[in-house]
Amino acid sequence: MVAGNSDFSSEGKVNLKEVYQAVDAARAELVRGLLESEGIAAVVQGAELQGSLGPVLAGSTLPGVYVRQEDVASALEIINHYEHGELEKGADWVCPTCGEHIEGQFSSCWKCGTERPVAADGV
Ligand SMILES: [Zn+2]
Secondary structure, three states: OOOOOOOOOOOOOOOEEEEEEOOOHHHHHHHHHHHHHOOOOEEEEOHHHHHHHHHHHOOOOOOEEEEEHHHHHHHHHHHHHHHHHHHHHHOOEEOOOOOOEEOOOOOEOOOOOOEOOOOOOOO
Protein backbone atom coordinates (compact mmCIF):
# COMPACT_ATOMS: atom_id res chain seq x y z
CA MET A 1 0.00 0.00 0.00
CA VAL A 2 1.39 3.33 -1.03
CA ALA A 3 1.12 6.29 1.25
CA GLY A 4 0.74 9.79 -0.13
CA ASN A 5 -1.67 11.44 -2.44
CA SER A 6 0.32 12.24 -5.55
CA ASP A 7 -1.36 11.18 -8.74
CA PHE A 8 1.64 9.26 -10.04
CA SER A 9 3.06 7.67 -6.93
CA SER A 10 0.99 4.53 -7.26
CA GLU A 11 1.56 3.93 -10.96
CA GLY A 12 4.93 2.32 -10.46
CA LYS A 13 6.09 2.88 -14.04
CA VAL A 14 6.95 6.55 -13.83
CA ASN A 15 10.63 7.25 -13.67
CA LEU A 16 11.07 9.41 -10.61
CA LYS A 17 14.25 11.29 -9.95
CA GLU A 18 15.47 12.59 -6.63
CA VAL A 19 16.02 16.33 -6.79
CA TYR A 20 16.49 17.08 -3.11
CA GLN A 21 17.64 15.17 -0.08
CA ALA A 22 16.34 16.71 3.10
CA VAL A 23 17.80 16.58 6.57
CA ASP A 24 14.37 15.81 7.98
CA ALA A 25 10.78 15.18 6.95
CA ALA A 26 9.66 18.72 7.67
CA ARG A 27 12.22 20.15 5.27
CA ALA A 28 11.28 17.59 2.64
CA GLU A 29 7.63 18.56 2.91
CA LEU A 30 8.53 22.22 2.65
CA VAL A 31 10.40 21.64 -0.59
CA ARG A 32 7.62 19.42 -1.93
CA GLY A 33 5.11 22.18 -1.25
CA LEU A 34 7.37 24.71 -2.92
CA LEU A 35 7.55 22.60 -6.08
CA GLU A 36 3.83 21.92 -6.14
CA SER A 37 3.11 25.62 -5.75
CA GLU A 38 5.11 26.04 -8.97
CA GLY A 39 3.02 23.40 -10.73
CA ILE A 40 5.47 20.52 -10.43
CA ALA A 41 4.09 17.27 -9.04
CA ALA A 42 6.44 16.05 -6.34
CA VAL A 43 6.50 13.28 -3.80
CA VAL A 44 8.48 12.71 -0.63
CA GLN A 45 9.94 9.28 -0.21
CA GLY A 46 11.93 8.00 2.70
CA ALA A 47 10.05 9.68 5.51
CA GLU A 48 7.16 7.24 5.23
CA LEU A 49 9.56 4.32 5.15
CA GLN A 50 11.03 5.38 8.42
CA GLY A 51 7.58 5.43 9.94
CA SER A 52 6.32 2.15 8.58
CA LEU A 53 9.44 0.05 8.69
CA GLY A 54 10.93 1.65 11.75
CA PRO A 55 14.24 0.27 12.99
CA VAL A 56 14.94 -1.66 9.82
CA LEU A 57 16.01 1.47 7.99
CA ALA A 58 16.93 3.60 10.96
CA GLY A 59 19.88 5.84 10.27
CA SER A 60 20.16 4.89 6.64
CA THR A 61 17.39 6.80 4.94
CA LEU A 62 16.89 10.51 4.69
CA PRO A 63 13.68 11.78 3.14
CA GLY A 64 14.11 12.70 -0.49
CA VAL A 65 11.94 14.78 -2.80
CA TYR A 66 11.23 13.13 -6.14
CA VAL A 67 9.76 14.50 -9.35
CA ARG A 68 9.15 13.18 -12.85
CA GLN A 69 12.23 13.04 -15.01
CA GLU A 70 10.79 15.70 -17.31
CA ASP A 71 10.45 18.07 -14.35
CA VAL A 72 13.94 17.61 -12.94
CA ALA A 73 15.49 20.69 -14.55
CA SER A 74 12.67 22.98 -13.46
CA ALA A 75 12.62 21.51 -9.97
CA LEU A 76 16.35 21.94 -9.50
CA GLU A 77 16.10 25.55 -10.57
CA ILE A 78 13.33 26.26 -8.07
CA ILE A 79 15.19 24.49 -5.27
CA ASN A 80 18.35 26.33 -6.13
CA HIS A 81 16.57 29.66 -5.93
CA TYR A 82 14.98 28.64 -2.67
CA GLU A 83 18.25 27.61 -1.06
CA HIS A 84 20.13 30.57 -2.44
CA GLY A 85 17.50 32.97 -1.17
CA GLU A 86 17.53 31.41 2.25
CA LEU A 87 21.27 31.64 2.50
CA GLU A 88 21.31 35.25 1.41
CA LYS A 89 19.12 36.44 4.23
CA GLY A 90 21.81 36.48 6.87
CA ALA A 91 24.93 36.23 4.79
CA ASP A 92 27.43 38.95 4.17
CA TRP A 93 27.32 40.35 0.66
CA VAL A 94 29.41 42.45 -1.66
CA CYS A 95 28.06 45.65 -3.13
CA PRO A 96 27.79 45.24 -6.92
CA THR A 97 28.34 48.97 -7.44
CA CYS A 98 31.37 49.83 -5.32
CA GLY A 99 32.58 46.41 -4.23
CA GLU A 100 32.34 47.15 -0.53
CA HIS A 101 31.92 44.17 1.78
CA ILE A 102 28.62 44.54 3.65
CA GLU A 103 27.51 42.64 6.72
CA GLY A 104 24.37 40.50 6.41
CA GLN A 105 22.13 42.64 8.60
CA PHE A 106 22.35 45.62 6.25
CA SER A 107 19.95 45.69 3.32
CA SER A 108 21.76 48.43 1.45
CA CYS A 109 25.33 49.57 0.99
CA TRP A 110 26.38 52.03 3.68
CA LYS A 111 28.88 53.55 1.32
CA CYS A 112 26.97 54.22 -1.89
CA GLY A 113 23.40 53.29 -1.00
CA THR A 114 22.95 50.44 -3.48
CA GLU A 115 20.26 48.02 -2.35
CA ARG A 116 21.26 44.44 -1.68
CA PRO A 117 20.61 42.26 -4.74
CA VAL A 118 17.65 39.93 -4.13
CA ALA A 119 18.04 36.39 -5.42
CA ALA A 120 14.58 35.13 -4.54
CA ASP A 121 11.36 36.65 -3.29
CA GLY A 122 11.15 34.60 -0.16
CA VAL A 123 8.53 35.55 2.39
ZN1 LIG B 1 28.30 50.32 -2.56
